[in-house]
Amino acid sequence: MGKFNLSKIRGTEGLLNEDGGMKAGLGLLNDVSRGDMDLLYLDRRQIEKNKRNFYKIGEIESLAQSIADVGLKQPLEVKPIEGNKFELLSGERRLTAIDLLIEKGIWQKVIPCVVTVLDKIDLPLDEEEKEMYSIITTNREQRDYTDGEIARELQELRRIYKKLKDQGVERLKKADGSEVELKGKREREVLSETLGISTGKVAQFDKVEHQGSPALMDVMLEDKISSNTAAQVADMPVEVQEDFLQKMQAQKKIEGKDLKKYQEEQKGLLSSEKEHATLQKREVEVPEGYCYLDGENWKQDTEGIRKQVRIGMLLQEEQYFQYLNVIRQLEELIKNGESVIGSTKENHHNL
Missing domain, CATH: 1.10.8 (Helicase, Ruva Protein; domain 3)
Structure with missing residues (x-):
């Protein structure tokens, strides 16, 4: 796209610095407030909606009625494109509401717009990044944003802020004129401050x-x-x-x-x-003359003993030797039982 000479358009004389840099940006990059800026009044046919704008358009009827009653309180923000036309950066809801008023024959006026020339924005970003940054930071209207919109904002801003920090940018100006510090702050804090949401969010x-x-x-x-x-x-x-x-x-x-x-x-x-697995384990084919023993049986059979031992007890020396002898007998019994069941499994596949 060829260079756009903004100085030749009526109504833009106050938008440029002495060196030709943008004075516009709604407070993002300089000390000029919205109230101090000159406006460009455009015909509706000169304004195109931005395909990169991911914000949802809702409650248009009520907004259109408000504009019809009290006028457009906030100008749109646009960037120049080819063919003496402009593309929206912010204000798609407002423009959609104006379209409704035009359709009803209520709005017959030109539309006040602030022009941002992305090439003139003094940030180490490419044109697409500057455009997305402008879209996000100038679209923070007084309305509730969906979590889907916030998620998309965070994705884009993380990428942009990382690049700015890597390039040594220490602070940025928000649309309201306040500054966002990049240096020495965690990413989560910067994003929270930029979007006006909690760090927990x-x-x-x-x-x-x-x-x-x-x-x-x-x-x-x-x-x-x-x-x-x-x-x-x-x-x-x-x-x-x-x-x-x-x-x-x-x-x-x-x-x-x-x-x-x-x-x-x-x-x-x-x-x-788990219960089914336990039942399957218990529903084995037990040969005649055998009894089935597993961990669950053992747990139930020894529950009373385990409760007594858990709290602690004293045994006479002879009793303790008897206890050890019983344990050895159990070990031998279970050892022999395993060998018997093992041989039985060869003949009974369900064991």
Whole structure:
């Protein structure tokens, strides 16, 4: 794409520094506040939506009514592209609401926009990284963000912040003019401060990203599971995670109660399998003249003795020798029993 000469467009005279660098950026990179900036008024046909914008568009009717009642309180942010057109960086919900008003014949005005020329942003990032950074940091509106949106923001910001720190950048300005310190801070703290969420919330997303299966990350990005529930799922082995998600395919939203029910069912299944294995072991074909003995029998038969010995007792010397003699007799009995059963197994495959 050819260089875009912003200085030749009406209404942009105050957007450039003396050296031609961008003065725009809504407080991200300099001390100029939104209120101090000049606006460019664009026809709707000049503005294109951004395919890289991953934020969900909702509650358009109410926003459109608000704009119709009190006007557009916050300008859109755009970047110049070819053909005397501009692409959105922030404000897709507002633009969608304006589209609705245009369709109804209510909005017939041009749209106020702040222009950001990515080449002029003084950060050691490539154009795509600058664009994504602008999309994320200028789209923090006063609304609730889904966990899927936050997860995507964290993925992008981790990559961008790592590159900035590696390039020696120590601090950045947020949209409200406050600074985010990069130097000497843990990544989790920087992300928490940038997005206005707790470090605990960031930790949940970290767990899903590092311990969760790819399928778990996908369903969270699709907003089919909350970060809280996803973090609990990530505590399970990957193969169990995938089994759980497979069983939840029909669910529009996976809730904590679904996970609890699954875990209870798994616990019951394991218990049943263990019980079945025990029964199988007990249901051996015992030849005539034999009795079957296993660990469970032994545990039951010696329970009373073990309880008495557990609390401790005194034996006279003669009694102690008798005790040792009984133990040796038991050892010999069991040893002979094993040899008898071993020979019996050859003739009785179910033993």
